[in-house]
Amino acid sequence: MNEALQPMTAVLEKIVPMVVDNSLFTFLPERSIPVAPGQFVEISIPGVGSFPVSACELVRDSRIVSCIRRTGRVTEALYNREEGDAIGLRGPFGNGFPLELFDEKDALLIAGGLGMAPLRALLHALLDDHKRSGKIVLLYGSREPGALLFYDELVELSRQGRVDVRFSVDFAETLPGPSGGVFCRIGLVSELLSDLDFVPGKTVATVCGPPALYRCVLEELALIGMSAAKIFATLERRMRCGVGECCHCVAGGHYVCKDGPVYSLEQLRCMEGAI
Amino acid sequence: MFDSAVPSSPLKQTVLDDLLISLGQNRTLWAPRTEPDGFCRLQLAREGPLPSQSTLTFIPLKKLLLPPREAVWVHRDGCFHAADEPEPFAVVGVPLCDLQAIWYLDQVFADDVPYRARRAKSLLVGMSCEPGLDCRCDGQLMPLAGDIFIGQERVWAISAAGDALLRESGFSAPVLDVPLPWPEGTAEKRQDLSGEQFYSAADASIWAEEGKRCLSCGACSVVCPTCYCFDMQDEAAVDGTVTRHRIWDNCFFAEHGEVAGGHDFRPGRANRLRFRMEHKFFGFGELRGQNSCVGCGRCRKACPVDIDLDRIAERLIGEAAS
Ligand SMILES: Cc1cc2nc3c(=O)[nH]c(=O)nc-3n(C[C@H](O)[C@H](O)[C@H](O)COP(=O)(O)OP(=O)(O)OC[C@H]3O[C@@H](n4cnc5c(N)ncnc54)[C@H](O)[C@@H]3O)c2cc1C
Ligand code: SF4
Ligand code: SF4
Ligand code: FES
Numbered sequence: 001m002n003e004a005l006q007p008m009t010a011v012l013e014k015i016v017p018m019v020v021d022n023s024l025f026t027f028l029p030e031r032s033i034p035v036a037p038g039q040f041v042e043i044s045i046p047g048v049g050s051f052p053v054s055a056c057e058l059v060r061d062s063r064i065v066s067c068i069r070r071t072g073r074v075t076e077a078l079y080n081r082e083e084g085d086a087i088g089l090r091g092p093f094g095n096g097f098p099l100e101l102f103d104e105k106d107a108l109l110i111a112g113g114l115g116m117a118p119l120r121a122l123l124h125a126l127l128d129d130h131k132r133s134g135k136i137v138l139l140y141g142s143r144e145p146g147a148l149l150f151y152d153e154l155v156e157l158s159r160q161g162r163v164d165v166r167f168s169v170d171f172a173e174t175l176p177g178p179s180g181g182v183f184c185r186i187g188l189v190s191e192l193l194s195d196l197d198f199v200p201g202k203t204v205a206t207v208c209g210p211p212a213l214y215r216c217v218l219e220e221l222a223l224i225g226m227s228a229a230k231i232f233a234t235l236e237r238r239m240r241c242g243v244g245e246c247c248h249c250v251a252g253g254h255y256v257c258k259d260g261p262v263y264s265l266e267q268l269r270c271m272e273g274a275i
Numbered sequence: 276m277f278d279s280a281v282p283s284s285p286l287k288q289t290v291l292d293d294l295l296i297s298l299g300q301n302r303t304l305w306a307p308r309t310e311p312d313g314f315c316r317l318q319l320a321r322e323g324p325l326p327s328q329s330t331l332t333f334i335p336l337k338k339l340l341l342p343p344r345e346a347v348w349v350h351r352d353g354c355f356h357a358a359d360e361p362e363p364f365a366v367v368g369v370p371l372c373d374l375q376a377i378w379y380l381d382q383v384f385a386d387d388v389p390y391r392a393r394r395a396k397s398l399l400v401g402m403s404c405e406p407g408l409d410c411r412c413d414g415q416l417m418p419l420a421g422d423i424f425i426g427q428e429r430v431w432a433i434s435a436a437g438d439a440l441l442r443e444s445g446f447s448a449p450v451l452d453v454p455l456p457w458p459e460g461t462a463e464k465r466q467d468l469s470g471e472q473f474y475s476a477a478d479a480s481i482w483a484e485e486g487k488r489c490l491s492c493g494a495c496s497v498v499c500p501t502c503y504c505f506d507m508q509d510e511a512a513v514d515g516t517v518t519r520h521r522i523w524d525n526c527f528f529a530e531h532g533e534v535a536g537g538h539d540f541r542p543g544r545a546n547r548l549r550f551r552m553e554h555k556f557f558g559f560g561e562l563r564g565q566n567s568c569v570g571c572g573r574c575r576k577a578c579p580v581d582i583d584l585d586r587i588a589e590r591l592i593g594e595a596a597s
Contacts, residue, residue, distance in 0.1 A: 006348040046350035046517035247504035255560040
């Protein structure tokens, strides 16, 4: 049996629609596998293909929860499945976020679009860690208010004072009211940084979103005074194997599937063509 | 450096003849043969004499270990099953550079079950060669894989299986310290391109020039004994059985560097040519720093527009020096 390339059966237990073309899928694999925040699994639909997807919740009781966007052939096929159907799943792959670095620090999470999915798993891990004393700030940019993922949950966390949440949208006919003290503005997510009061030397940042977000935010954080070794981003590549063989995910000489997908800005600077 | 680690014993022709015959007894036996069209290919060696020397086949041996289309799993009755076990085979007459290439693939696919299964069922017998005009091999580039190497006067036991076979056949116990007979003198010595020279010359004019000439046909990767990238493809049979195949892919193809949303990390032919060269000369992941161009010259023979990575390397070295 090919341990790495052969999936195991997983039951698609639950599908919860969120915003247009984005649903939350709960999978119950036949064997429990630990998927840490920032790691990913490959979902296989026999006869169609497979794709990589991050866990968007901490894995408890074997269940893997992912927020998946309907974007092409294989994700479309998953959307056509029903609760109770079986699919294939293999993993976990990748390195995951460096949780230990957040211990004594404040956490600055910056998400663009679907980048909120893997960051949500990190957010849950940070909230779960009762030894942590640092604060958590989440800046989350989206196309429009209706596309913000996990909106109610994030507003509730903000209301409880557990996370300082700030939204930005590219455009909006009407902005959502300042619910639960959450504030939303029109513009780029990077613009939210200017209103922020944080100590660069005491903060670890993680950015997750499309390449355009990385190009503007990562170096800006370094300019503010953060160490490049404390700024992280996750790379997205077209992944076929997940185990450092097929070469589809290579960036700057790294197999993003195996050595990544989470890299520090310090590493990214030496990885030509990474972002 | 690597050679002295391979034990050898004196050759005994009669013992060798018996050994070669026995190789084909319970496995498919392949050997290189030059055909009327001038190309040397691996052929089934059921009839005819076995070679006493190796000849570089235009299509490398990797095609037997990493077939262009290979089942990795089968989905039937709601369950995922392993693909069928491969059949045993042997190849006689493999040149040294190709044995290095197999060592490299062995590292890349160290944990890959289908590859390991094929390797476990394969017996590779190297033989000394007559270097051709395009040969630029280097015995110090990396170790060799394979089982047995047959020279003019000695036989070398490369693997434990090879060692056992030689002893069973009646060769005397092998001793260390006789180096493998790498061809000397004739092969052109390649210049060493450093990572710094390569990466600092990202904008060198040679990339635009060669990128314009390169057709992105991918022929060089197909014939390269150490190129291995692949894609996956599902095939459903009438009864609903689904087989997932891995199929050869090629970093020269436009979609290779694409991600969601259509963004392409290697949009131009120059980007892709440079990517292949980066992979060949500097390696990826754990093999970073290992040059995997064994100097066989196949890519130069295959390229319709005569692109030569070593010439590009020379230009980049010159560029960095000026
Ligand atoms: C580490 C990692 C984590 C990810 N996490 C999530 C997640 O949590 N939620 C989510 O919705 N998506 C996630 N993605 C993206 C997801 O894998 C792609 O959207 C998915 O592969 C599209 O598959 P498809 O067959 O439906 O689309 P396709 O029909 O194949 O193509 C749609 C588009 O996606 C591109 N694409 C195809 N295959 C891949 C691939 N394997 N990786 C990246 N792009 C691809 C194509 O070039 C095309 O532009 C992640 C990707 C990576 C690499
Ligand atoms: S790059 Fe060319 S010369 Fe080098 S191993 Fe591949 S085919 Fe042979
Ligand atoms: S064989 Fe030559 S033309 Fe074809 S992709 Fe390779 S370098 Fe380019
Ligand atoms: S996805 Fe295959 S090498 Fe990374």
